Amino acid sequence: MESLGVVLLLTVIPAQTGQDEVQVEAGADATLDCQGLTEGTITVLAWNKRGMNSVYYVFFYREDRPYNTFQHPSFQGRVELGDPQLKGGNMSIILHNTTVNDTGTYECHISYQSGSGRDKRVIPEIISETSLKVVPTGQTHTEGERKEAGSVGLIVGLSLSALVLIAAAGFVIFFVKNLILQRQDSYQPPVELQRV
Known part of the structure; x- marks a missing residue:
């Protein structure tokens, strides 16, 4: 068998x-x-x-x-x-x-x-x-969302920096202009140049 x-x-x-x-x-x-x-x-x-x-x-x-x-x-x-x-x-x-x-x-x-x-x-x-x-x-973000959030943060940060610089430049110009005007207003010519 x-x-x-x-x-x-x-x-x-x-x-x-x-x-x-x-x-x-x-x-x-x-x-x-x-x-x-x-x-x-x-x-x-x-x-x-x-x-x-x-x-x-x-x-x-x-x-x-x-x-x-x-x-x-x-x-x-x-x-x-x-x-x-x-x-x-x-x-x-x-x-x-x-x-x-x-x-x-x-x-x-x-x-x-x-x-x-x-x-x-x-x-x-x-x-x-x-x-x-x-x-x-609340902390799940995809790689694309993280990059997008980083780009938005960069844009906002640069924009705020530019605004601060513009405001500072405006303040300096305003201060200098007022200082010049104050000096001109307080200027008294010498006595011999003044009319009597």
């Missing part, structure tokens, strides 16, 4: 290049993007934050459902999938009610299983990173 063996192929997909950057105000929701493969069965989807205890995750998904028992207490009740059906490989999460403490680099780890029988493959991990910056309310 001939035995049929199952071939298990492992394929490593390198991390996505670059790092997404997201900035939100405290209290707002932040979407952390992660794009996975569109085919295959997800065996594990895990989001973690660099520097956080590795026993816990920001979000952990396995067997077609999230596992809150593996979630760090500071993230419980605040994280959900951007698309619960994971359509098109969308593995993004939404972090609700952000705080300044949520600032950091988040990593998305995905493991897949594709095919069946002899064609079964396990794709161990795809990693993407997102840098999240949560700023106090």
Whole structure:
């Protein structure tokens, strides 16, 4: 009797290049993007934050459902999938009610299983990173807004400086003119030049 063996192929997909950057105000929701493969069965989807205890995750998904028992207490009740059906490989999460403490680099780890029988493959991990910056309310500015604000500040500063210089020049002219007039009014010609 001939035995049929199952071939298990492992394929490593390198991390996505670059790092997404997201900035939100405290209290707002932040979407952390992660794009996975569109085919295959997800065996594990895990989001973690660099520097956080590795026993816990920001979000952990396995067997077609999230596992809150593996979630760090500071993230419980605040994280959900951007698309619960994971359509098109969308593995993004939404972090609700952000705080300044949520600032950091988040990593998305995905493991897949594709095919069946002899064609079964396990794709161990795809990693993407997102840098999240949560700023106090009222302090979110894009780079363009910061440059525009800087330009406006420069224009206002130069305009005020010009006005101060004009006012100072006007004061000097007024003072000198009055001084000359006062000297002319107080001028008395010598006695021999005065008519008697």
